[in-house]
Amino acid sequence: QVQLVESGGGLVQAGGSLRLSCAASGFTFSSYYMCWVRRAPGKGLEWVSSIYSDGSNTYYADSVQGRFTISRDNAKNTLYLQMNSLKSEDTAVYYCAKGLPAVVPTATPYEYDRWGQGTQVTVSS
Numbered sequence: 001q002v003q004l005v006e007s008g009g010g011l012v013q014a015g016g017s018l019r020l021s022c023a024a025s026g027f028t029f030s031s032y033y034m035c036w037v038r039r040a041p042g043k044g045l046e047w048v049s050s051i052y053s054d055g056s057n058t059y060y061a062d063s064v065q066g067r068f069t070i071s072r073d074n075a076k077n078t079l080y081l082q083m084n085s086l087k088s089e090d091t092a093v094y095y096c097a098k099g100l101p102a103v104v105p106t107a108t109p110y111e112y113d114r115w116g117q118g119t120q121v122t123v124s125s
Contacts, residue, residue, distance in 0.1 A: 002026040002114045004096045009119030016086050020119060022079040022096030030054070030074040033099025035112045036081045038092035038121075048094070049081065050109035053102035059109040063089075088125040093118040 008020040020036070036048040049070040050059045058070050069082040079096055097112035 002098060004098065004114065004116030006094065006096050006116045006119040009094060009121045011122045011124065012086055014086060014088055014123055014125045016123070017082070017084045018086065018121060020081040020083065020094055020096075020121075022116065024077045024079065024096070024098070027098065029072075029077040031101055031103070033102060033107065033109050033111075034070075034072060034079045035097040035099050035109070036070060036079075036094060037097050037112065037115065038090075038094045039118075040089075040092040045095070046092075047110055047112075050099060051079070052109070057109075083121070086121075086123045088123050091121060091123050093120050 003025045005023045012018055031053055033050055035050040037045050038048050039045050048061050051070045051072055055072050067085045071080045095115040095118045097115040099112050100107035
C-alpha cells in the first residue's frame with residue numbers, strides 16, 4: 001500500500017530555513033507527479049509545490065515562489081522541500097502527497113490522491 005513518511009519539520013525563527021523529506025513506498029515513485037501541501041491552523045489543505053516524475057519541471061504556489069525548492073531522488077524514492085526565508089505565515093503541517101501518473105495525458109501537477117501523516121513546521125516571528 002502507498003506509504004508517505006515526512007520528516008524534517010521543527011521550530012525555526014522567521015528568515016530561517018528547513019529541509020523536509022518524504023520517504024515513499026508502495027508505488028512506482030518515479031512514474032508519478034509528487035506534491036507538497038500544507039494545512040495552516042484552522043484552514044484547509046493548501047497546495048504548495050509539485051514536481052514532474054523525472055524532476056524536469058517544478059511548480060510553486062505564488063506564496064512560496066522564490067523561497068521554496070522542491071526536488072526528488074528517484075533512486076531513493078524520496079521527495080524534498082527546501083524552505084528558505086521562512087515567514088510566520090508558513091506555519092503549518094506539511095504533507096507529502098502522491099500526484100497523478102505522469103503518463104496520463106490530462107494529468108496536472110495540482111492533483112493528488114494520497115498524503116502522509118505530516119510534519120509540523122512552526123515559524124516564530
